[in-house]
Amino acid sequence: MANRSTTFTGIHFENPFLLSSAPPTESESNILRAFEAGWGGVVTKTIGLHPVVNVVGAKAKFMRTSPDDAYVSMKKRPGAALHSSWNWELISDKALDWWVPRIRRIKEAFPNRVLIASIMAGSGNDKELRNWQTLAEACQDAGADGLELNFSCPHMDRKDMGSNIGKDEGLCSVVTEAVKAAAKVPVWTKLTPATHDIVVEAAACFRGGADAIVSSNTFPSLPIIDPETLEFEINVDGLVSSGGLGGPAILPMSLCNMARMCQAFPGKAFSGIGGVSDFAQALSYFLLGCGTVQVCTAAMLDQAVGPNVIKRLLAGLDQFMDKHAADGWTSIEDFRGIRRDRMVAQSAIRRPAGDEYQGGYDIVEGYAAPDRAAAANA
Numbered sequence: 001m002a003n004r005s006t007t008f009t010g011i012h013f014e015n016p017f018l019l020s021s022a023p024p025t026e027s028e029s030n031i032l033r034a035f036e037a038g039w040g041g042v043v044t045k046t047i048g049l050h051p052v053v054n055v056v057g058a059k060a061k062f063m064r065t066s067p068d069d070a071y072v073s074m075k076k077r078p079g080a081a082l083h084s085s086w087n088w089e090l091i092s093d094k095a096l097d098w099w100v101p102r103i104r105r106i107k108e109a110f111p112n113r114v115l116i117a118s119i120m121a122g123s124g125n126d127k128e129l130r131n132w133q134t135l136a137e138a139c140q141d142a143g144a145d146g147l148e149l150n151f152s153c154p155h156m157d158r159k160d161m162g163s164n165i166g167k168d169e170g171l172c173s174v175v176t177e178a179v180k181a182a183a184k185v186p187v188w189t190k191l192t193p194a195t196h197d198i199v200v201e202a203a204a205c206f207r208g209g210a211d212a213i214v215s216s217n218t219f220p221s222l223p224i225i226d227p228e229t230l231e232f233e234i235n236v237d238g239l240v241s242s243g244g245l246g247g248p249a250i251l252p253m254s255l256c257n258m259a260r261m262c263q264a265f266p267g268k269a270f271s272g273i274g275g276v277s278d279f280a281q282a283l284s285y286f287l288l289g290c291g292t293v294q295v296c297t298a299a300m301l302d303q304a305v306g307p308n309v310i311k312r313l314l315a316g317l318d319q320f321m322d323k324h325a326a327d328g329w330t331s332i333e334d335f336r337g338i339r340r341d342r343m344v345a346q347s348a349i350r351r352p353a354g355d356e357y358q359g360g361y362d363i364v365e366g367y368a369a370p371d372r373a374a375a376a377n378a
């Protein structure tokens with residue numbers, strides 16, 4: 001019988017699928033519903049200490065593409081398929097003392113499911129580093145099984161917060177170290193994809209003592225401009241700011257970042273996020289080396305916490321392991337990372353043999369051919 005359970009950063013999971021830090025995990029009732037639906041874990045919506053006021057109007061919308069013309073738009077229309085989510089939502093607008101009793105109650109109701117508290121503070125001075133420790137201590141004392149440090153929120157104007165930490169290897173290291181000094185539970189860091197070389201920031205987090213890297217948060221992006229109104233499809237008073245893209249559109253980009261990090265640190269723990277709605281996508285993350293997988297956009301579109309998504313993920317995992325029973329695979333560890341080494345330098349990819357290879361140029365036909373022949377004979 002295949003075994004769905006796994007141990008990741010020392011934490012036991014009934015199954016390796018988590019709801020990521022986002023609207024599906026913004027409240028006690030959502031998290032309880034998520035556990036009833038079968039999710040192995042949740043990462044809470046990010047908890048901070050500074051006041052949070054979101055923009056007027058919609059904080060997140062979905063983009064769809066139509067099969068006939070590949071038009072990507074937030075406008076709902078028949079036959080269009082999901083392309084991505086777009087959001088400019090800040091972290092939780094609920095205070096730490098709102099969260100603490102709720103974390104405690106959730107863990108009492110579901111002691112065997114995993115609750116990771118996502119936290120965020122600044123990094124500009126010692127007081128901000130102490131704020132990280134205050135958040136960490138409060139959440140772990142309430143029963144959180146682990147901490148996820150948000151180094152990746154793309155909407156922060158402050159230079160010392162969110163993805164601005166994730167773009168600075170020094171800050172990644174210093175903040176991780178500060179939290180590790182106070183933490184009694186495993187510490188994961190969630191990195192931004194908006195950086196030149198994510199392997200550099202991952203290394204810095206590991207230097208600071210991180211137990212796992214989580215990737216990806218959303219990618220910097222804008223909604224499109226409506227060709228009729230000439231306004232951004234989501235705006236306030238005609239204005240927009242760079243927001244975050246999630247969902248199917250980011251799957252290949254997130255896989256690429258994950259492949260690079262898993263190769264650079266084959267012995268370390270990684271949690272994959274980005275464009276997962278079914279087992280096929282989760283499998284890519286496992287095969288690259290991830291030990292758990294997280295989901296946001298697909299769950300938001302499925303009764304807010306993804307009861308059908310988790311059903312599909314679990315059924316897919318069971319079927320996959322049944323199919324490979326003859327290979328002796330009985331748990332995720334048996335196939336985790338078996339495609340880690342398949343991404344190589346372009347020059348290491350086989351070329352057509354001998355004369356067939358034209359150095360990247362096609363054989364020129366037509367009027368140019370004689371010149372080519374003359375040059376070759378000269």
Ligand SMILES: Cc1cc2nc3c(=O)[nH]c(=O)nc-3n(C[C@H](O)[C@H](O)[C@H](O)COP(=O)(O)O)c2cc1C
Pocket residue numbers: 020021022023045046059060085086087088089090091092118150152153190216217218245246247248250273274275276294295296297298
């Ligand atoms: C509306 C919205 C709010 C989000 N809020 C947070 C947050 O508070 N903290 C965080 O770490 N990530 C946040 N995320 C990012 C998601 O957790 C996830 O990393 C991202 O959406 C990619 O996963 P997906 O392709 O499954 O959507 C948010 C995403 C969305 C769409």
